[in-house]
Amino acid sequence: MNIAIIGLGIIGGSFCKALKKHTKHHVIGINRTPGVAREALAQGAVDEIGDAQSLGKADVVFLCMYPQACVDYIRENGSKIKKGAIVTDSSGIKSAICPQLKELSQKHGFVFVGSHPMAGKEKNGFEASEAQLYEGASFIITPCGADDRHVEALAELARSIGFGQIKLSTPEEHDRMIAFTSQLPHVLACAYVMSPSCPNHKGFSAGSYRDVSRVANINSRLWSELFLENREPLTEELDIFAENIRKIADAVKQNDRQKLENLLEQGHKVKEMLGE
Amino acid sequence: MNIAIIGLGIIGGSFCKALKKHTKHHVIGINRTPGVAREALAQGAVDEIGDAQSLGKADVVFLCMYPQACVDYIRENGSKIKKGAIVTDSSGIKSAICPQLKELSQKHGFVFVGSHPMAGKEKNGFEASEAQLYEGASFIITPCGADDRHVEALAELARSIGFGQIKLSTPEEHDRMIAFTSQLPHVLACAYVMSPSCPNHKGFSAGSYRDVSRVANINSRLWSELFLENREPLTEELDIFAENIRKIADAVKQNDRQKLENLLEQGHKVKEMLGE
Numbered sequence: 001m002n003i004a005i006i007g008l009g010i011i012g013g014s015f016c017k018a019l020k021k022h023t024k025h026h027v028i029g030i031n032r033t034p035g036v037a038r039e040a041l042a043q044g045a046v047d048e049i050g051d052a053q054s055l056g057k058a059d060v061v062f063l064c065m066y067p068q069a070c071v072d073y074i075r076e077n078g079s080k081i082k083k084g085a086i087v088t089d090s091s092g093i094k095s096a097i098c099p100q101l102k103e104l105s106q107k108h109g110f111v112f113v114g115s116h117p118m119a120g121k122e123k124n125g126f127e128a129s130e131a132q133l134y135e136g137a138s139f140i141i142t143p144c145g146a147d148d149r150h151v152e153a154l155a156e157l158a159r160s161i162g163f164g165q166i167k168l169s170t171p172e173e174h175d176r177m178i179a180f181t182s183q184l185p186h187v188l189a190c191a192y193v194m195s196p197s198c199p200n201h202k203g204f205s206a207g208s209y210r211d212v213s214r215v216a217n218i219n220s221r222l223w224s225e226l227f228l229e230n231r232e233p234l235t236e237e238l239d240i241f242a243e244n245i246r247k248i249a250d251a252v253k254q255n256d257r258q259k260l261e262n263l264l265e266q267g268h269k270v271k272e273m274l275g276e
Numbered sequence: 277m278n279i280a281i282i283g284l285g286i287i288g289g290s291f292c293k294a295l296k297k298h299t300k301h302h303v304i305g306i307n308r309t310p311g312v313a314r315e316a317l318a319q320g321a322v323d324e325i326g327d328a329q330s331l332g333k334a335d336v337v338f339l340c341m342y343p344q345a346c347v348d349y350i351r352e353n354g355s356k357i358k359k360g361a362i363v364t365d366s367s368g369i370k371s372a373i374c375p376q377l378k379e380l381s382q383k384h385g386f387v388f389v390g391s392h393p394m395a396g397k398e399k400n401g402f403e404a405s406e407a408q409l410y411e412g413a414s415f416i417i418t419p420c421g422a423d424d425r426h427v428e429a430l431a432e433l434a435r436s437i438g439f440g441q442i443k444l445s446t447p448e449e450h451d452r453m454i455a456f457t458s459q460l461p462h463v464l465a466c467a468y469v470m471s472p473s474c475p476n477h478k479g480f481s482a483g484s485y486r487d488v489s490r491v492a493n494i495n496s497r498l499w500s501e502l503f504l505e506n507r508e509p510l511t512e513e514l515d516i517f518a519e520n521i522r523k524i525a526d527a528v529k530q531n532d533r534q535k536l537e538n539l540l541e542q543g544h545k546v547k548e549m550l551g552e
Contacts, residue, residue: 118482122547138479167479177480180473185484188464190543191520195513197456198546203414203443204453206394208461211487217547220540224533231528237471238525242518244467249514252507257500264496267466270474271398271493 004028004050004058006073008036010121011090012064013129016045018161021131028054036126045129055080060088060157061110066225067091071100078108086150088115092178094142094171096229102144111150114142116174117163118182122217136164142171179233184241186223187234189216280304280326280334282349284312286397287366288340289405292321294437297407304330312402321405331356336364336433337386342501343367347376354384362426364391368454370447372505374420387426390418392450393439394458398493412440418447455509460517462499463510465492 003019005012008031019027029046031037037049048054055061055077063070070089074081081087087110091097098114105112119137121128139158143151155166169177192198193216201209227234244263251260279295281288284307295303305322307313313325324330331337331353339346346365350357357363363386367373374390381388395413397404415434419427431442445453468474469492477485503510520539527536 118480120482120484137482140480165479169480174480177473177476180471181477181481181485184468184471185488186540187521187524188468188488189484190540191517191524192460192464193543193546194520194539195456195460195516197453197513199550200453201457201550203441204394204416204445204450205457206396206413208396208465208491209457211490212461212464213547213552214487215484216543217552218540218544220537220544223540224537227528227536228531228533231531235525235529237473238521238528240471241467242521242525244470245463245514245518245521248463248467249511249518252503252514253511255504255507257504260503261496261500263470264462264466264494264499267469267492268494268496270469271489274475274477276489276493 001059002026002028002057003060003062004030004054005046005062005064006030007064007069008040008126008129009064010124010126010128010133011117012062013040013045013126014119014131014133015062015064015090015161016040017129017131018134020045022161028058030054040126052077052080056082058082058085060086060154063087063089063091066222067093067097067229068225071097071104074101074104078104078110081108081110083109085110086113086154087111088113088154090115090117092116092182092226093230094174098142098144098171111146112144113146113150113154114144114171115154115158116140116142116178117158122215124219132162134158135162138165138167139163140167140169140174142169142174144171175230176233179230179237183223183227183230183234184237186215186218187227187238188241189213190218192216277335278302278304278333279336279338280306280330281322281338281340282306283308283340283345284316284402284405285340286400286402286404286409287393288338289316289321289402290395290407290409291338291340291366291437292316293405293407294410296321298437304334306330316402328353328356332358334358334361336362336430339363339365339367342498343369343373343505344501347373347380350377350380354380354386357384357386359385361386362389362430363387364389364430366391366393368392368458368502369505370418370450374418374447378420387422388420389422389426389430390420390447391430391434392416392418392454393434398491400495408438410434411438413438414441414443415439416443416445416450418445418450420447451506452509455506455513459499459503459506459510460513462491462494463503463514464517465489466494468492
């Protein structure tokens with residue numbers, strides 16, 4: 001197959017490298033900044049540098065840009081996509097963009113299947129991409145009405161490049177869960193390192209500091225877009241979290257050992273139940 | 277030297293194993309539950325099983341019990357300790373116990389030097405202990421008035437079993453910093469996994485879920501004691517954190533992208549400045 005990857009950042013770059021490592025597909029890299037595409041070609045991460053005209057020969061298209069940029073790109077170039085080709089995004093939010101992409105797919109005769117690779121790093125750009133980024137990770141698919149044949153084709157492609165599991169979901173369920181599993185940890189990490197104590201942590205810190213603070217090294221522009229396009233579910237999780245922090249803080253302030261132990265035990269029980 | 281380790285949980289057990297791995301010192305294991313001490317002996321983690329009477333021949337004593345239990349133990353058995361021996365605790369809080377241990381040292385003629393090994397796991401007990409737990413970790417020493425010769429002797433011992441750095445501190449500074457580096461992450465982790473979304477995370481989660489939630493698998497009895505004996509610094513950090521969460525949550529609710537980006541950028545800047 002001819003596979004076009006649009007946007008050669010960490011996500012798109014890792015798709016290219018994983019495709020080249022695991023498959024024989026012909027990989028077309030499309031990137032706004034030409035220097036990055038040339039670097040990808042030089043490293044053998046893509047077989048060819050393409051542009052919007054290349055969409056006519058792609059059997060599968062991965063949109064690996066910021067969420068709204070994916071929609072804008074297809075609005076502008078959707079007519080160039082081959083009829084029947086599978087187009088997927090890789091965005092961290094779904095409800096805010098899947099309906100538009102679905103509509104555009106019907107207008108232009110391609111098949112839209114939403115997806116979200118559950119992997120990343122606290123670094124950005126093509127230079128942070130790696131062939132093994134997706135190894136064992138979950139690949140979430142939001143079919144958005146696409147038929148099983150196309151969903152299975154995308155799932156098969158994901159498995160072939162190393163993903164460990166496929167999770168089918170709706171845009172709404174995806175967004176609710178991602179608010180908890182991914183967005184909330186990024187908020188916590190940022191709020192955590194904003195303490196005036198943080199700059200002095202060295203020598204006083206170990207694994208728990210390292211783990212909680214890791215994703216504070218955030219791409220603030222991308223995550224602001226992700227947070228705001230998922231405002232309701234994120235706000236709900238933030239409210240629940242703030243309330244649980246308040247309960248624990250109250251038990252500490254009131255010096256109520258039994259209450260505090262009961263609250264911490266809830267955390268312990270959840271992790272135990274999940275076998276983590 | 278004869279080194280007595282009192283309390284063979286993950287911390288004490290790891291001291292025993294690290295001493296046996298790296299040094300020729302004679303290790304005496306003292307534990308309330310005899311079965312654990314026998315297991316330690318069978319595994320070669322200690323050279324001998326001791327009891328309070330063994331304190332008379334120990335040159336260095338590591339107290340590896342819950343904070344108040346360390347004080348109680350020395351109150352009961354301090355008179356049996358060899359004159360001039362170095363006694364250290366390994367507690368995660370200092371202001372609440374160092375003054376008492378210092379006083380007892382003066383009464384009984386031993387030398388008290390506080391310490392706190394900055395390492396641990398989300399598991400407990402001797403079976404979780406490992407010879408390499410302290411490899412590269414920070415060993416915080418609160419001299420509490422002990423002279424340099426004794427502080428250096430303890431530091432040298434810590435370096436000899438793999439610690440990567442020695443950090444000298446006062447009990448007050450230690451407690452303030454630990455509230456941020458260690459206690460707050462444990463509160464966050466517990467409050468985080470208390471979300472009703474948590475049990476359904478599988479397939480929707482990746483590294484940020486894993487890292488933020490890791491220490492929620494908490495020993496609720498131990499950490500309740502640690503939190504309550506460090507109430508003021510922890511409360512202060514909790515208040516700062518709750519306020520920062522509120523700021524970010526407000527920016528999300530108000531759909532204020534510029535404000536949100538500025539807040540997240542603060543997190544990014546701190547991590548960048550620290551080179552993390």
